[in-house]
Amino acid sequence: MPVYNEKVMDHFMHPRNVGEIENADGVGEVGNPVCGDMMTFYIKVKEDKLSDVKFKTFGCGAAIAVSSMVSEMAMGKSLEEAQKITPEMVAKELEGLPKQKFHCSNLGAQALNKAIDDYLIKQGRLQIEEGKGCPFCEHEEGEADENSICGSCHAAAHKEEKA
Amino acid sequence: MRKVYLDHYATTPLLPAVRDAMLPFLGESFGNPMSLHNWGDAPRDAMDKAREQVGALIGTDASEEIIFTSCGTESNNFAIKGLATALQSKGKHIVISAIEHFSVMNAARSLEKMGFQLSLVPVDKNGVVNPEDVRQNLREDTILVSIMHANGEVGTIQPIKEISAITREKGILLHTDAIASCGNIPVNVKDLGVDALSLAGNQFYGPKGGAALWVKKGVRIIPLLDGGIQEGGRRAGSEDVASIVGLGQAAEIAAVDVVNRMNKLIPMRDSLIKGLTEKISHVVLTGHPQNRLPGHASFCVEFIEGESMLMMLNSVGIAVSSGSSCTSRALKISHVLMAMGYTHEIAQGSLVFTLGIDNSIDDMQYVVEEMSPIVVRLRQMSPVYDKFLKANKGGQ
Numbered sequence: 001m002p003v004y005n006e007k008v009m010d011h012f013m014h015p016r017n018v019g020e021i022e023n024a025d026g027v028g029e030v031g032n033p034v035c036g037d038m039m040t041f042y043i044k045v046k047e048d049k050l051s052d053v054k055f056k057t058f059g060c061g062a063a064i065a066v067s068s069m070v071s072e073m074a075m076g077k078s079l080e081e082a083q084k085i086t087p088e089m090v091a092k093e094l095e096g097l098p099k100q101k102f103h104c105s106n107l108g109a110q111a112l113n114k115a116i117d118d119y120l121i122k123q124g125r126l127q128i129e130e131g132k133g134c135p136f137c138e139h140e141e142g143e144a145d146e147n148s149i150c151g152s153c154h155a156a157a158h159k160e161e162k163a
Numbered sequence: 164m165r166k167v168y169l170d171h172y173a174t175t176p177l178l179p180a181v182r183d184a185m186l187p188f189l190g191e192s193f194g195n196p197m198s199l200h201n202w203g204d205a206p207r208d209a210m211d212k213a214r215e216q217v218g219a220l221i222g223t224d225a226s227e228e229i230i231f232t233s234c235g236t237e238s239n240n241f242a243i244k245g246l247a248t249a250l251q252s253k254g255k256h257i258v259i260s261a262i263e264h265f266s267v268m269n270a271a272r273s274l275e276k277m278g279f280q281l282s283l284v285p286v287d288k289n290g291v292v293n294p295e296d297v298r299q300n301l302r303e304d305t306i307l308v309s310i311m312h313a314n315g316e317v318g319t320i321q322p323i324k325e326i327s328a329i330t331r332e333k334g335i336l337l338h339t340d341a342i343a344s345c346g347n348i349p350v351n352v353k354d355l356g357v358d359a360l361s362l363a364g365n366q367f368y369g370p371k372g373g374a375a376l377w378v379k380k381g382v383r384i385i386p387l388l389d390g391g392i393q394e395g396g397r398r399a400g401s402e403d404v405a406s407i408v409g410l411g412q413a414a415e416i417a418a419v420d421v422v423n424r425m426n427k428l429i430p431m432r433d434s435l436i437k438g439l440t441e442k443i444s445h446v447v448l449t450g451h452p453q454n455r456l457p458g459h460a461s462f463c464v465e466f467i468e469g470e471s472m473l474m475m476l477n478s479v480g481i482a483v484s485s486g487s488s489c490t491s492r493a494l495k496i497s498h499v500l501m502a503m504g505y506t507h508e509i510a511q512g513s514l515v516f517t518l519g520i521d522n523s524i525d526d527m528q529y530v531v532e533e534m535s536p537i538v539v540r541l542r543q544m545s546p547v548y549d550k551f552l553k554a555n556k557g558g559q
Contacts, residue, residue, distance in 0.1 A: 004474070009474075009478075012471070012474065013475070013478060015544065018543070018544045019544075020549070029546070033468075033507055033508035033511050033547060034507040034508075035488070036468060036487060036488040036489045036494070036496070036511055037468075037489070038546055038547065039546070040546040040549075055544075056544050056545060056546040056549060057544055057545070057546070058466070058467065058468055058511075058545045058546055058547045058548075059468050059470075059471065059489065060468055060470035060471055060474075060487070060489035060490070061470060061471050061474040062489075063468075063471075063489070064471060064544065100494060101489075105489070
């Protein structure tokens with residue numbers, strides 16, 4: 001059996017909504033080349049609905065397929081609905097991802113959420129919390145401090161190699 | 164669709180002549196070579212022959228110095244753990260390079276947990292170990308040095324002869340992992356001056372399951388597998404006769420063919436390197452530009468990630484590998500590229516082409532043609548490339 005199923009391959013080989021939106025209402029970037037995957041989502045919002053979603057992704061086949069799927073799932077949805085998209089839902093829509101890819105490459109929903117947050121912050125509808133998150137990929141986790149790394153980022157390996 | 168297999172470092176195909184030599188031992192000659200009755204005769208004779216064939220490939224006629232193993236990883240584990248533990252009363256310090264295969268690296272790390280001490284010798288930008296750096300790392304209690312003959316990820320061939328001059332002067336054992344090189348370039352244990360050498364048949368058109376460790380006569384080694392007296396008591400367990408016979412046959416063919424193979428592979432390799440680096444911008448050759456394995460062309464393609472390139476190449480019938488973290492099941496970036504000083508960002512774009520004797524110059528042309536649009540497509544969707552373009556606006 002190939003590593004990626006047909007649906008993942010389809011989204012990887014023919015990704016939907018690739019690109020950048022000029023004057024986007026919100027931009028969300030997650031990941032870092034250190035982790036291996038990096039995604040930037042751009043959104044246009046009209047009456048609290050996502051009127052356009054585009055992305056750019058650096059990463060493996062799964063990362064690209066996830067980004068494409070998230071963009072498709074989010075398109076036309078209300079902000080509230082789009083915020084509810086989880087990595088699990090994305091993986092399910094893709095009819096499964098290889099186990100080792102689930103955490104590291106499934107950052108699309110997070111990038112989309114970040115873009116929505118960016119929009120809400122610009123609108124003055126959301127406050128930013130400072131000083132939290134993974135130093136390698138800006139992944140925000142509950143108890144994360146300056147030196148902690150997020151679970152979805154394998155920067156642990158990087159740290160180990162540095163030492 | 165055209166099929167182009169360029170992942171010979173993962174494994175080579177089996178030569179038909181090798182398979183033919185193996186078949187009787189998967190059929191009528193099924194006996195155990197240790198048996199005293201007649202069923203043991205043919206397998207025993209075949210193993211003796213294979214031992215001589217492997218010995219001849221690496222330049223020794225003392226075939227009893229060859230210990231058959233199940234794979235290259237076992238050979239390397241055996242060498243590191245077996246040689247080090249045999250000498251632990253003399254000292255507990257081991258020296259290896261920073262770019263060793265995991266079967267050497269992790270075997271040494273395992274010993275570290277058991278109280279041995281480990282020093283890693285750095286490499287330069289081309290992945291070359293400086294023999295003087297090996298010397299710098301030697302101590303009074305150093306008992307073993309292990310430096311690979313050639314690196315499978317970047318193709319660089321190491322100056323083993325110069326390194327062995329140092330270890331011999333100091334009376335320290337030197338093992339070399341010649342798994343990527345043996346059968347692909349001439350390998351002679353006497354020329355190299357080493358005390359132990361690992362090789363694996365599936366790197367030169369033999370079967371997986373047929374590998375060996377050569378240990379110079381008089382060098383003590385503690386077995387990994389305790390049991391019966393197979394392999395002179397150094398490696399217990401019923402022998403995988405068919406694989407051993409296949410290894411022997413592949414070794415005999417390689418010994419005759421190695422120079423022809425090199426002459427065929429080098430022009431193909433060079434045309435691939437030239438084609439890719441000239442036709443696509445921001446492609447860096449990794450490893451030594453000249454002193455590298457004949458069929459080895461490895462690169463970092465900037466601004467994109469290796470696995471996505473690998474998958475897209477696969478979709479047009481081309482098989483390659485990559486050292487990116489997404490490609491590795493452990494999700495770790497190549498320690499080889501890190502040791503050579505590449506940044507994570509660049510190393511994620513690693514792509515490794517390992518050519519074989521069934522490839523043609525037309526295959527290289529095909530790869531270059533297919534590769535360009537793949538790189539363009541992936542760069543178009545890469546935020547890293549965007550950032551680069553924005554930072555260089557007006558420059559290009």
